[in-house]
Amino acid sequence: MKELIQALKKIPRVDLGAFPTPLQPLKNMERDLAFKNIYIKRDDLTGVGPGGNKARTLEFLLGEAIAGKSDVLIVSGPVQSNLCSIAAAACAKLNLTCIIVHNGKEEEKAVGNQILNRLLNAEMHFVDCEGMPARDQYVQGLVAKLEENGHTPYIVKNGSATGVGSLGYVSAIVELVKQCKQESISLGTLFAPGGYGGVSAGLILGNALAGNPFHIAVMSVEDTHSELHANIMNIINEAKTLLGLSLPKNFEDGWHICDDYRGEGWAYNTVESEKMVHSFVQKEGIFIENIYTSKVLVGMEDYIKNGKVTGNVCYLHTGGFGSLFSQF
């Protein structure tokens, strides 16, 4: 753990959010499932823009950008990308220009994160294309133009699921270990989403380097087990090189992936996930959304009901509040 904290200190980072995020009991869920000690880690309340996991990620990405004297951030994603809105808010705070490249058409009437982007007055480009290569090519064109005009752009790649970005969740493990100690809470399994795998890679690596204080249960919301596993391992390999640390021997013991709850994949609701968006806020007063956060909760509830977890459990709420308003 000490070694991990030292290694993290050497990496450029900016102060963006409100940390530690709260760790709270889910009392009504405990009662309904007759299961003791269910917690929620409120990374929906990270304190920048609409909140969410990308604030942790951006502390390291923007740290790298500023260390490299960049003055413009280029971030890309679908029209309802949570990353793009949080990045625009973070750039406002740090006096950087933010350019958003969306793969998708501009909506006639803005909803969800599009409203936030307009309020932020972020420069938005819409590339109506199929797949990432065309979008990335567009970004390359933008970079060339900006450089011609004397700017130093920094590109956020792969939806922030990179080695550098994942350090936000390596560091979240350090935060959670400390918080558990201070608040006398012991946690067994931490349930987290797997999209591209940036969040989960960081959690898994941080947990392993901290000596496996938790078990990380990654609920895929997008890809199959083997696809997500490959993505996670690539990101972990990048991140451990950045930290200058190697994977401990018992690395494999601290985590697993489950792809049972993803349905047809990213942004396809399942019957259960759609129900959960309603039932969870009605039970606990905490909003979740369809694409990421709901499927993780469906998985966690199913694990609890079927006796697949022992010990205390914790749900990592990764946010997505902005996109919720485009989903209904």
Ligand SMILES: *Cc1c(COP(=O)(O)O)cnc(C)c1O
């Ligand atoms: C981006 C995002 C995630 C997933 O992160 P990955 O690093 O791509 O796995 C999870 N939840 C929310 C709300 C997000 O916006």
